[in-house]
Amino acid sequence: MNPISAVGAWVLGAVEEFGQYTVFTARALWGIVRPPYRLRNLFRQMEFVGNQSLSIVLITGAFTGMVFAVQTDFAFGRFGARGLIGSTVVLALTRELGPVLTSLMVNGRVGSAMAAEIGTMRVTEQIDALESMAVDPVQYLASPRIGASILMLPILCAAFDLVGALGVSYVATQVLGVNPGPYYARMEWFVDPDDIWGGMLKSSVFGFIIASVGCYRGFTASGGAEGVGRATTRAVVASGVAVLVVDYFITVILAPMSVNRA
């Protein structure tokens, strides 16, 4: 095959794949709003995505805040702006690090589990069995997972922001010896609720990406245990990259709103 037709084949394949993903996702979203409503499945997934991810999100958040306090001190200390450590780091946490790091951690835990679980159901005919019992497998399996991720990621992100802020404040005021008065005054002055809401909104979009890609990869898995492994890897890699790419575009779209207020 010559290089041009190879590129063409790759592009056609990618477009077709994206089209199938879009159709799948539309079916899953429609499945969230139409009956039957399987609240038990939704709550179970919310518990899995939310509660069970809380500990890793809290640990990641606390240490991210703490290490950024140290690094920012290293830079800001050179020109006597140590009082700005708190506001700088908390802005970075709420606007960027919270949603992105929460999503990447959850992606590793939840996106991979969704792809592996649904992929195993696919290759062991459990999805065909659902269909044979007149149950829509996309609505039964994908809709609650996507719905739960859209709902729970912002809450996890808020928890990350909170412990991150506590972490940076503890290290700045207790370890590095920054004067707490100006530290908290500047933080209050610089950080707006909109920063937190914007971050939570982003993480909700990331939750949608993680769950929809994980479920799609699971549904399209084929070829036994190896195929499930491949589906899982592809889900995690694709979601991780997609989160970072989409993050940039959401940030660019959201940015004018926060510039206006200043």
Added chain:
Amino acid sequence: MSEGCIRLVNLQKRFGAQEVLRGVNLDVPIGKITVVIGRSGTGKSVLLKILMGLMRADEGQILIGGANITRFGDRELLKVRNRFGMVFQHSALFDSMSVFENVAFPLREHERLRERELAARVNAALASVGLVEHGHKDVHQLSGGMRKRAAVARALVRKPEFLLYDEPTTGLDPIMTAHVDELIRSTQDSTPGLTSLVISHDMAATLRIADKVAMLHEGAVIFEGTAEDLQNTDHAAVRQFVEGRLDGPIHL
């Protein structure tokens, strides 16, 4: 005759350039066990999927009680699907649920029952396959034969008119195969009005359980008859398959 059977007329299905079914004509008699035999990859599973309404035929008719279900819309097809139960090749039990919950699943999805009624129905289905004491177990705690029995209980719990088996004995040892054959036979005998359709390439099993045998080859039915007819046929391709020989009209 047409009242007493499911009638497949000139059923055709192709995937791209590949013709899988090239005009299947078959009568599946009501209240009997029909076994469809044929080599792997001759479209047997596709036939089952079309019959259940999981896949649409390109051409041809499926007549159930005189109604042609290939013309049905999605909603009517869903109703047709409720009249079928399917036992998958590897049982396909949900491994996230207990045995009891697996059997209860179709009832919970489609019938509004009180918990006590539901338990009675599920336990009756489990009892019919001898699994009552195993309802609380996880699926992975069951042996292969018990899984198959649980799968039959799940397929039977909504009292379907038609029970389909997709290669029920593939990959099982001879004793387990005999056990599953016995299960298919006893399920048929103890369920009045049930029609069983078994897809298989296991000759010994076929001769044991079949009231009627049909052989699918290259997308068409090349033989129909009783198990006895099958053993006495002169049809060269059928003979080759039955006797499991390499030389003959069928090539690898």
